[in-house]
Amino acid sequence: MKSLRLNVSEDRQTIHGRHSRPSNSINATVENISIDVMMDIFSRLSSKSIATCRCVSKLWVSILGIPYFTELFLTKSCALPRLLFVCHKDSELIVFSTPQPTNPYENSSPLAATYHMKIPFGRYCDNIRPIHGLVFIQNEQRFKLASVICNPTTRQTLTLPKPKTRKRLHILSYFGYHPMEKQFKVLSMTERDGISVEHQVLTLGAKKLSWRMIECCIPHCPKFEGICINGVLYYRAFVDISSNIFMIVCFDVRSEKFSFIKATEPFIIEAKLINYNGKLGLVMSEGRQYISGKRRRFEMWVLKDSEKHGWIKNTYELPPLWQYGITVELLHFVGVTGTTNEIVFSPTYLADLFYVLYYSFQRKTIRVVEIQGMGGSKKKNWVQMFIDHVEDVRLM
Known part of the structure; x- marks a missing residue:
């Protein structure tokens, strides 16, 4: 102080x-x-x-x-988290946000979405990750891979330099943040024959943005989403491209060291990674990352001990969705809120009537929250939702 x-x-x-x-x-x-x-x-x-x-x-x-x-x-923003929505419309990513409901005991009034910004969208964009007020987006434009950091609050974007690589190899990147150091980093890997051969790190905030080569002790094949929890970046990978042995890779953002959690349980490769009260959690329903009207049972595993690789499993079943007027076919897992300890579900596509679901682990009840102002469409424009987003007024 x-x-x-x-x-x-x-x-x-x-x-x-x-x-x-x-x-x-x-x-x-x-x-x-x-x-x-x-x-x-x-x-x-x-x-x-x-x-x-x-x-x-x-x-x-x-x-x-x-x-x-x-x-x-x-x-102060951390005490008032928001819901963040990234919508795909007509070759653009459109970013909205709303206040995050804080009363777990009743359905809230419809929430009006606040428009923030638009970002050009390429052929595909399957890597979007918000952390601590910033959003990392990796997409392809004109057959060129581009990574962008954007701040929805200030409507600023920062295009990152391309990682160093001798050949045109596939590049996969992850976004991390260390809360004690207050430092953002991007971990990037180039793959050859499915195995990561080059590992590079870029630190935001440096006078000159540049990539640094780092060492990884075990070759692996990263293929799946990542999540950063308390300064540790987690993502899933195969040991090699032809093996059924898979693992969770742990990358310490501060020390830039790798560690690994090996496993043979199928849930590790199938489930969605979430932050469960500061611990790594995985959730799925019958091998999928979504529920439906017929498939309402889901399982959640929480990593109890990263060194001993111990997991705690719980099984839940939602009440019949029709009781809440829910007719959408699929609802994807979003995550568990840090304020109300509820798991959140979201539709995959925009619609005139767009809502999100909160399921209480303790009361076994659902509350429905309608989101207004993002605009429906006859086209199937997908939308990704994120919880516990905070506003950062710092200029990049």
Whole structure:
């Protein structure tokens, strides 16, 4: 706390020195208000209002750019998580968000989606991962693979440099964040004959974005989604392309070291990876990552001990969906909320009536939340939903 106050004091002196002679009445009035009070006021505003305030004066831009303020705003945002939606429409990815319902005991009123931004979309885009306010997107445009980091709150995008590779090999990337170091990293792997042969890391925030080669002790074949939990990036892989032996790869974002959880249980390769109260969880229904009106039973495994590879299994069954007016054929697993400890389901495609489901593990009940404002379509435009998204007003 002492160092934090010192940094704020230094920032205050820098700002006052930079704007010691107010050029207009707004700055003159602001000079009579302490920086601490102004940051407290700004932290109570919405992210949209913060963007407007940045247009008022250079003094306000300086205050809103202080690292202490951006961390203060982010801390308050973490207490008010949001639902994030990435929709595919007409060769574009459209990003929306809504407040995340916090009352687990009743169905909430319809939530109005807030539009954030559009991102050009290529031939395919099956790697989207939001972490701590930023969203990593890997897609193909004009037969070229591109990785983009976007901030839905500030509507900024950052195109990452291409990983170093001598030949045109398949590239698979994962997005990670370490909460103690407050550091974002991208792990990228190039594959030859299905096996990862080059492992590279890019650290966001560096003056010059560049890839660094790192060593991996065990060759493997990464093929599946990843998830970052408490500074550890998890993804699934085969030992080799012709083997039925698979594993969960653990990549420590801070140390950049690999470890592995070997397994023969089929659920590890079939299930969806989720964050269950800070632990790695896997969930599936009869070998699939979705439920339907007929297939309402699902299993969830939680990693109890990463060293001993111990898992805890629980089985659940949803009440009949028709009781809640649910007619959609498929509902995909999204994750377990950190605030209400409910598992969330979402449709695959946009529709005029779009809703998400929350299932309570304790009460064995469902609540339905309608999402409005994303627009339906006659085409089957897919949508991916993410929970516990936070707003970050830091400029990239």
